[in-house]
Amino acid sequence: MSKLNQIIAVANGKKTKTTREITESYKKVQKSALFEGISRTYQPIDDEGETFPPEKKNIQYSVPKAIEEVSKSLAGLFDIVATQDWANTQAKADIVVDEQTILSDVPVTYMLFLEKQLQDVQTFVSSLPVLDPAENWQWSDAANCYGSEVTQTNKTKKVLRNHVKAEATEHHPAQVETYSEDVVVGKWNTIKFSGAVPATEKNSMLERVGRLIDAVKFARETANMTEVTSVDVSRPIFNYLFQTTISAE
Template identity: 45%
Template sequence: MPKLNQIVAVEKGIKSRTAAAVTKIYHDLQKPALFAGLSRKYSPVDDEGEQFPPESTLVQNSVDNSLTGIADHLTKLFDVVATKERANTEASADVVVDGVTIVGDAPVPLLLFLEKQLVDLRTVVAKAPTLDPSEAWLPDENSRGWRTDPVQTTRTRKVPKTLVRYPATDKHPAQTEVYMVDEIVGHWATTKFSGALSPARREQLISRIDALADAVKRAREEANSHEAEQIRIGADVFSFLLAP
């Protein structure tokens, strides 16, 4: 008996060839001239009349032949697909990572589903934000995230000051200039919070996803080595459909 992976390998080619053949037959069915014939003979009313050679057009195809052709192609495809799907329901394998069974007795369709989901999940995790490495982050129990230690900064305001360039005399008034200075009026204590992943945690998650994805692929290969019992349904389907 063939193995499931052998059936899967030939299925795509059979599907492609069948689609091309059935499409051609379908297009031919849209050409009425292929299914029409003609035969005519000319007889003058008397022996002296003009003679013409007989004319004929042969029927090039028949709908029955076309449908039989479609049936021949689809029968092979139906049998391959039926064999594959039956084997898919019987073939299974365990998904094992480091000796631990994560998913037991997983059938092939489930393994294919898991492969796709893990690819998508890896993309999500790989794009997840990570903590700013320029900051020193501490676990924050309240938010289950991260925080920094408070950093104190000052708040200032502009205050005018007067500079006396020349003091007043009995002959001249004082010459002064107003200028602005920054005066500390308070302090900010800033604590930063974050819900991002640490770079190490993100790498850990990606590593686990990759390990599980590899295990799923190994399980799929093992399941696909299952021997597939040949199932033949095409002949019965078209014996019913094309019965006289």
């Protein structure tokens, strides 16, 4: 069993490391280009038409990946600070949301820490990109992200045409005017890809984190604890927030 001063020393270093990792993830979710991908293929109208190579850009980041990174970074910190706070006080309280107990017997000192961290999670979720409502998106298992419907656009090229303004006569040559005309020579088939999430999913996550913050505030007045024992709180917290399973390191 670890001593309290050892837990405190480890917790301080863990806080610094986690802050650095969360800041990096937060910066990445601000860059919309990382979440965007595209696939374009060209099809000429006839066999003799000009051909063009396909174009493809894979997404470099996605909301599930961002959530995984942030959850993993915070998991160890949540647990080690919980262990420290559990040893600092006796008072305890359950954190309950809509009659569902998220955590039981939580000390007040940890609730103060948890409230601040959940506010950071709230800021993170608020910054998550959402899918463009102008597109019809469907989840693509192959691309592991959302894909739009195929759109088709024309590929044109300019072709010179002659217009006879005046026919040739015995005394004058024909008057011919040359002009260019855009002629369709093929079609682009385009599928957009996105690592963002539907707005409803983002709003649902924001609602859950807001409810949990309120529950922590409500229970904070009666929460405390005393001994240095390993405490695992990260998994139920992130399982609730992001509806996913994580394993704390």
